[in-house]
Amino acid sequence: MRIISGKYKGRRINPPKNLPVRPTTDMSKEALFNVLNNHFSFEGLKVLDLFAGTGNISYEFASRGSSPITSVDGDFGCVKFIKQTAAEYDFNIAATKSDVFKFLEKNNATFDIIFADPPYALDQATFERIVVLVFEKNSLNQDGMMVIEHSKYTKLDHMIHFSFKKTYGGSIFSFFELPASDNEEDEDLFDEDSEEE
Template sequence: MRIISGKYKGRRISPPKGLPVRPTTDMSKEALFNVLNNHFNFDDLKVLDLFAGTGNISYEFASRGSEPITSVDGDFGCVKFIKQTAAEYDFPIAAIKSDVFKFLEKCNASFDIVFADPPYGLDQATFEKVVLLVFERNILNEEGMMVIEHSKYTKLNHLPNFSFQKSYGGSIFTFFEFESEDFEEESEDGNEEE
């Protein structure tokens, strides 16, 4: 796993083996951040990373100057690794061990970017619940964007606040925001079958 841009561009981070994760590939991550770069200045973006795993996405935001960053995962090993890495690189990341849904139900903060990468094996309703809770709880700022990574077998483009989606290999990024009409020209269905 490497950081693809920003202050720590090219830096390799090696998580311990045995963590229950499926990291976002470098190709997908680069494509995701190219999209975000068209809409945001990364400096001082307040970021929430849900199902953070190894912290792959959190480190990318931190390297680009975003802060503060909150990384949430239910696995003790993942949270421990994120804390260690954040300390080593002086990243402004707060790693929280929590069930993501319990965290969202209690969260009183709001963020400019909410990124979620739930395990692909979760059912459709669970993916939908992540998106719906973020908007119901006003966790996303009005000018912000939520991104959820999922497989082609999960369909989220029917949900309220859907904006557009991008497909990269076996992964799809679906984007949500409050004023989606600005992004209609970029809309892709992302639902092509192989």
């Protein structure tokens, strides 16, 4: 695993071989961050990394100056490794051992970028539930972006706030955006309903 840009560009991180993960490839990761770079300045971005695995994506954000970063995974070994690596590189990463769906249901924080890399074998409904929970809980900041990595067998184009997708090899990144105008329109509708009452 290699950090491709930022303060620790070129640094290799070697996770234990027994972790139950399928890390995003360097090629796909580089393509993903090229897209994000057109939308964001990474310094100070508040990031949520779901199904964080080895922490591959979290380290990339941290190397580019994003902070704070919350990494969530259900595997104890993954969370332990992320904590160790964050301490070694002085990354502002809080690694949390939790079922991702329980985390989203209880979460009250908001983030500029939410990245999710669930196991490709999860069914369509489970992928859709991630999108629904994020927007039901208002977990994404205005002008924020959520990215879900999945295989070609999963379709998310029909989901709320879907914006575009990119395909790299066997991986697809679906991007969801929450423009500030969307929240403003929702607030206007709410205000009008309140006045009518």
